[in-house]
Amino acid sequence: MERREFIQTAVAAGLGLPSGPSEIEQAARKVGRLPRRKLGNSAREISVLVGAGDWAPEAVEAGILSGINFWHGADEWQRTPQAILQNREAHYCQISVDRVRGNHETGQIDEEAHYQFLKQAAKRTGLRYFDDMQFHFGYHSVAELKKNRAFIRAFERLKKEGLVRHLCLSQHSYDGNSRVPGGQSAAEILTAVVQDGLYEHAQFLYSYGEDAATNEFVALAKRKGFGTIAMKTARGAGRMAQDRDFMKGFPAGTTPYHALARWLTTRTQLDAAVIRINSLSQFVDTYSGAGKELRAADSQAIRRMTAYADQEVCRLCNQCMSHCPQRLPIADILRYERYAADYGDTARARRLYAQLEKQADSCIACSTCLSYCPQRLRIPDKLAATHRLLG
Numbered sequence: 001m002e003r004r005e006f007i008q009t010a011v012a013a014g015l016g017l018p019s020g021p022s023e024i025e026q027a028a029r030k031v032g033r034l035p036r037r038k039l040g041n042s043a044r045e046i047s048v049l050v051g052a053g054d055w056a057p058e059a060v061e062a063g064i065l066s067g068i069n070f071w072h073g074a075d076e077w078q079r080t081p082q083a084i085l086q087n088r089e090a091h092y093c094q095i096s097v098d099r100v101r102g103n104h105e106t107g108q109i110d111e112e113a114h115y116q117f118l119k120q121a122a123k124r125t126g127l128r129y130f131d132d133m134q135f136h137f138g139y140h141s142v143a144e145l146k147k148n149r150a151f152i153r154a155f156e157r158l159k160k161e162g163l164v165r166h167l168c169l170s171q172h173s174y175d176g177n178s179r180v181p182g183g184q185s186a187a188e189i190l191t192a193v194v195q196d197g198l199y200e201h202a203q204f205l206y207s208y209g210e211d212a213a214t215n216e217f218v219a220l221a222k223r224k225g226f227g228t229i230a231m232k233t234a235r236g237a238g239r240m241a242q243d244r245d246f247m248k249g250f251p252a253g254t255t256p257y258h259a260l261a262r263w264l265t266t267r268t269q270l271d272a273a274v275i276r277i278n279s280l281s282q283f284v285d286t287y288s289g290a291g292k293e294l295r296a297a298d299s300q301a302i303r304r305m306t307a308y309a310d311q312e313v314c315r316l317c318n319q320c321m322s323h324c325p326q327r328l329p330i331a332d333i334l335r336y337e338r339y340a341a342d343y344g345d346t347a348r349a350r351r352l353y354a355q356l357e358k359q360a361d362s363c364i365a366c367s368t369c370l371s372y373c374p375q376r377l378r379i380p381d382k383l384a385a386t387h388r389l390l391g
């Protein structure tokens, strides 16, 4: 990317003047070359940590220099990086496609709308085609996967026209979601997706802390050659880094994001992961851990982070939701809290929160949900605090 264009991009994104190219190059040198792994059984090798379309432009630039070659949410770029446009075949660019006429719970899967959306995005971004067409949020249940093939039909039409190459999805959990009757867990749906054999890889929630069902799915995916990319991996790491008391006792020589990167890329069976970052310095801190073994300090850090997250951070499992007499979208509300508290993206969190049919101030503090939360989170208190932050 030319310096002039780089500055324009950063200013347009409201990020102020970016660091000079030498800082970018220095950042890339500190991170080094990221190792790559096969994505499932495909012939494609991708960096063990992938990049995202919502990163700051200077972090994208440094990521390219460090060998990141898979970009999640590439349709979010306001100006597609020149370095990618000029070397298009060296990068795998993924587009996230949402349900239409509603949100991820109420919206519909619509072949023609998805087809048109992707076609326009390929033109708008200048990318010409997307490598990976991702069904954002995924299916509500196994029955929906089997019966509703509209997303797959849209993909097949686009593939024939050379506008997409690979089919994938990001899968959330819908079990216990009172607004999605018959909803099932991400692990149940993903297991059926692997058996169905049409999708090539998936993104799903994965972070430190025990989650036996997801680990079982990851092991199955490995056996079957189905690709796996973890998302929403920094479970509370952002707020931990800002919590002085927590950081006082943190092991020397590592940081929450650095330990997370080492853990994700060496101690799990995942093919790759995405870690949300928002600056060049965070890129260096985090991505310099990619593919490197956990040291004693990192192991200790992960243990401390797990204990902290288990007390403070919702894991978006949905287990409380069907028991709420107010039918509150608890997991969505606490997901937006994570965007603000961990990613520092309060504007996005507020925008999404404003779109909810029911907000946290509808909580009547009846405490019914408490006993259903595996983490025993103080849900009514957290909802009230989130409403103060985002309402």
Ligand code: SF4
Binding pocket: 323, 324, 325, 326, 327, 328, 330, 362, 363, 364, 365, 366, 367, 368, 369, 370, 379, 380, 383
């Ligand atoms: S305390 Fe609030 S969130 Fe929990 S069940 Fe009662 S109304 Fe729903």
Ligand code: SF4
Binding pocket: 313, 314, 315, 316, 317, 318, 319, 320, 321, 330, 331, 334, 372, 373, 374, 375, 376, 377, 379
């Ligand atoms: S509040 Fe608890 S039960 Fe509800 S989604 Fe979060 S972690 Fe799961």
